[in-house]
Structures are given as structure tokens and as C-alpha cells.
Amino acid sequence: MPSVAAATASPPVIHPTAMVAAGARIADGCHIGPFCMVGPDAVLEAGVDLVSHVIIEGHSHLAAGVKVMPFATIGLVPQDLKYKGEPTRVTIGARTVIREHATVHRGSVSGAGVTVVGADCMLMVGAHIAHDCVLGDRVLLANNVLLAGHVEIGDMVFVGGGAAVHQFVRIGQQSVIGGLSGVEADVIPYGAVMGNRARMIGLNQIGLKRRGMTHAQRHALRSAFRMMFLGNGSVEERRAAAEAQYPDNPAVAEILAFIRAPSKRGIVKVGRQVSFEDDDAPDA
Known part of the structure; x- marks a missing residue:
């Protein structure tokens, strides 16, 4: 069996039904599966895998080892009425996995002009990342998570399925958002929030233990x-x-x-019941 280095050193494999525009930069070891579409300004680094039916538009940069599953789209125009076709961007960090039907929109002129997803993230089925969002490394968005524009998420954050995050919200590193939560204010690092509207219920104790x-x-x-x-x-x-x-x-x-x-949304309020589950349990 060939090594990973050998695999990424091989020429890109492009299915005959895929449409790759002239000007797209496709590195060695890339796989572009059936019925994918890659625009002229896209950059795919070594080992990127577009499984099938994937659309990559605009100035989208996918770092090495990114995997994109069927019917996901990256770099389509933002849902911003002020956007008039400016050359804004998307960057996806190394080894990030983007599952079926997930969407990552390019930046807008009302923000920094770039949407950023860090390395080693997973965007599960149906997740949506709007224009100008910035995600750190090892962020996990469960199924159908919705991020409005300009959301900032730190490293190693977990967002539960069906949660929706208001525009301009900041979410600190190693925090956890409960499923189906409506988050309309900032979440502190290491915090745990849940509910509609979301309230702080304590600290992400399990995550803190797992990370040492x-x-x-x-x-x-x-x-x-x-x-x-x-x-x-x-x-x-x-x-x-x-x-x-x-x-x-x-x-x-x-x-x-x-x-x-500085914050445009304030801090999530503390709920009536604050839990410190497992906090007093000694380390194994």
C-alpha cells in the first residue's frame, strides 16, 4: 500500500464528469470526484478530496488534506444584500472534513472579506457558515448548526445539533453549546450554554478534563x-x-x-440552575 506522502505526490485524479475551470490550481494528490464543479479562482492543496457533487466557487483556498462530501458548497456568494460581486474569499484549514449539504459562504465587503475555517474541524451534515465567520482549529459543528455572519469561534469548541448563533457573536475556546440552542450573546471561554434563548449553565467540565x-x-x-x-x-x-x-x-x-x-452582543446571562457536573471528581 503506498504511503500518504506517495499518494499526495501523485498527479491529481479528476473524474471525466467533473468540471474544473481553467485557472483553478489543483495540487498533486487531489481527487475530484463525479459531477464536481471547481471555479477558476479556487486553490486545492495536496491531497484535497472532493468526493462527488461538490461545488467550489470564488477565491476559495482548501488546505492540504481537506475532505468535502457530496452536495456541499464552498465559496458561493454571501447572503448579504450589500454584496456586489467583490473578490472576497474563503479559506479552509488542513484536514478539515465538510460533510454532506454543508455550506461555507465567502466573505463580504461589510466584514474582513474572508470566511475562515481552521484546521482539523468537522462540519457535519447541513451545517451553514455565513459570510465573514472565523472558526479556530478543531471546531466541531454538529448537524444543521447555523452560524450567521461575522460569528467568531475559538479553538476546540463543540456546537450541538440544530443550534443557531446570532451574527457578531463571539464564542470562546473550549466552550460547548447545547443542541437546539439559540445563542444571541457571547459565550466565555470554557463555558457551557444551552436553551432558547441560551443561558450559561456552568463550565465545560468534560471537555476540560479531556484536554488535560x-x-x-x-x-x-x-x-x-x-x-x-x-x-x-x-x-x-x-x-x-x-x-x-x-x-x-x-x-x-x-x-x-x-x-x-469589545463586543456587539454582550455576554450570555447565567441561567437559574448552574451545574458543575464532574468538577469534584478526582482525575483517574
Whole structure:
């Protein structure tokens, strides 16, 4: 069996029914399956696999090893009435998997002009990424997740099936969004939200454990969370107290910096019931 390096060094394989426009840049090791359409400004790096019936339009750049399943579309015009055909872009990071019927629209002139999906992401069936969204690495969007324009998502975020995210919302790294949630405000790093409209229900404890945060670190983060969101005093007094209590905790500092950064949507409010499931369980 040939090695991965050998496979990507081989010439691209393009099915006879595929339509690849002149000008498209197709690297070695690419596979373009039946009935795919690739526009003249597309760039496919080594080993990109378009399984079948995939459409790649506009200035779309797919990094090495990206796999796109049938009936997905990348780089179509944004659903923005101000868009008049400007050469905006899409970039898809290495090894990202885009499943059936998912859509990633190109950027718009009302934003940075580029829609970005990071490396090692998975966009499940029917997920939609609107214009000017920016996703970090290892983001997982479950089936039928809807991202409106200009949404920003940090690394290692999980968004549950059927969730919808309002335009300009920021979602911090390693947070989790419950299925069918309607998210209309920013989600702090490491946070967990759910509901319609979404409310903060605690921290992403399971995700933090899986990614190596120790019991002591999780305990400190839980205490800081309670000080910031459930304690006495004004909002700024509570946040200042958490900062003073945990001056050397990078996760606490990251949450505080996220909260204090400019925002068009504000922070998701805390729900009536806040859960810290598994937080006190010692590491195995």
C-alpha cells in the first residue's frame, strides 16, 4: 500500500464528469470526484478530496488534506444584500472534513472579506457558515448548526445539533453549546450554554478534563466562575475579586480578557440552575 506522502505526490485524479475551470490550481494528490464543479479562482492543496457533487466557487483556498462530501458548497456568494460581486474569499484549514449539504459562504465587503475555517474541524451534515465567520482549529459543528455572519469561534469548541448563533457573536475556546440552542450573546471561554434563548449553565467540565486540565485547575476555574457570575457586589467588583484571587491563572485571565474585549452582543446571562457536573471528581 503506498504511503500518504506517495499518494499526495501523485498527479491529481479528476473524474471525466467533473468540471474544473481553467485557472483553478489543483495540487498533486487531489481527487475530484463525479459531477464536481471547481471555479477558476479556487486553490486545492495536496491531497484535497472532493468526493462527488461538490461545488467550489470564488477565491476559495482548501488546505492540504481537506475532505468535502457530496452536495456541499464552498465559496458561493454571501447572503448579504450589500454584496456586489467583490473578490472576497474563503479559506479552509488542513484536514478539515465538510460533510454532506454543508455550506461555507465567502466573505463580504461589510466584514474582513474572508470566511475562515481552521484546521482539523468537522462540519457535519447541513451545517451553514455565513459570510465573514472565523472558526479556530478543531471546531466541531454538529448537524444543521447555523452560524450567521461575522460569528467568531475559538479553538476546540463543540456546537450541538440544530443550534443557531446570532451574527457578531463571539464564542470562546473550549466552550460547548447545547443542541437546539439559540445563542444571541457571547459565550466565555470554557463555558457551557444551552436553551432558547441560551443561558450559561456552568463550565465545560468534560471537555476540560479531556484536554488535560487538572482537578486543581478545574477547581480554581470553578471558584473564579462563581466569583465572577454568582457572587455579591457589582459586576466589575466581582470580576476584580476573581482577578485578585487568581492572578496567575491563565484560564481566569483569558475569561476576563474575553469579557472586557469589545463586543456587539454582550455576554450570555447565567441561567437559574448552574451545574458543575464532574468538577469534584478526582482525575483517574
